[in-house]
């Protein structure tokens with residue numbers, strides 16, 4: 001394909017991408033609920049949508065990428081009632097709910113920074129947009145698609161469904177929903193307030209002990225989960241924007257609710273393209289508490305988990321994610337991760353070798369066709385595994401030429417170099433680990449510690465103390481142990 005095509009979950013078709021505004025893309029991606037450390041389920045979306053964004057940049061678009069932080073603590077099990085996740089974690093850790101949100105927002109962002117994910121253009125907090133959410137709820141009520149009961153406001157799914165296809169995005173028919181609804185949630189508090197079990201909360205009345213609550217026209221309470229994304233995407237990207245993304249687990253009820261809310265306000269679906277990445281599995285099984293196979297991202301980076309045979313670097317994880325198409329499941333196993341690590345090294349080695357190849361007058365290889373097929377793959381609904389297969393072909397040719405077993409001309413060498421720098425580095429965002437700032441910092445610190453060690457050996461204590469004291473002033477703690485010195489940031 002010569003132009004970018006994306007699979008639109010809403011139409012269930014692969015469609016040519018056309019932006020609303022010339023060379024500008026508005027992209028909204030649902031961000032994390034920040035009540036616990038990031039696990040492997042959290043990393044796929046950021047990497048997939050980062051590559052999409054980078055590809056748009058490559059194609060000459062400006063991208064406004066909005067990714068929210070759900071810090072209002074919507075509710076366990078994503079039902080309308082139950083415990084507030086943030087409040088529950090705050091009680092466990094004996095801190096404020098907002099401290100919980102802050103801690104895990106920072107750790108989420110640090111984790112994806114290590115994976116070379118570009119930060120979003122705007123990262124709105126749900127708690128910072130209560131006014132916008134209240135205004136949107138008011139206009140949904142005004143449009144006749146929501147009702148208030150005892151200080152809570154619910155979306156009227158039946159009323160909405162008379163003229164709209166409520167379940168279109170998820171492929172669920174309302175009759176099926178009606179049959180299944182309420183079976184497991186009927187016991188929950190608040191169900192009796194709803195006209196129909198499928199109705200979902202736009203606003204919930206808060207009990208006095210509920211810490212996170214705000215004033216509203218309906219009394220003290222807090223917003224439902226879906227309304228935050230409708231309100232914040234509209235605020236920063238407008239009534240209609242280009243792409244709304246997220247995981248397949250968000251199809252229902254979250255994105256279904258979003259579409260209904262926005263349509264109730266503006267009369268139409270807010271996004272032209274809905275993109276969903278598939279879920280992850282671990283050794284072929286769903287990640288679940290009962291299976292004890294939940295792996296935190298930091299555990300993957302340190303190797304400190306019973307299921308892991310070794311540590312895997314952030315770039316290995318990024319590459320591993322891109323080796324699968326985003327709409328297929330991604331299965332984590334030691335074998336697959338080790339293969340990704342090896343493959344990544346092969347590409348890095350080839351990218352280095354390509355810088356110093358010697359040109360011949362003629363060429364045995366058609367590098368242009370490799371480049372063309374890489375772009376064709378990316379244009380075909382962001383088919384990164386196919387693009388990566390072509391990168392391996394470029395690496396194979398590089399090695400053949402480097403070993404003197406094949407010839408390539410100057411133009412071919414330039415194209416090979418371009419393939420590695422533009423596609424591997426800029427679009428797929430794969431950079432050598434030593435280029436990530438953490439590793440660079442570690443390298444500089446080791447250099448300073450070695451200089452200090454040498455100064456000590458030369459009995460130049462003035463210099464060795466000076467190094468330690470100045471580092472200490474900068475916030476680094478140096479610990480001298482039997483096996484040498486180590487450092488940490490305090």
Ligand SMILES: [Zn+2]
Pocket residue numbers: 029030031229254
């Ligand atoms: Zn969302």
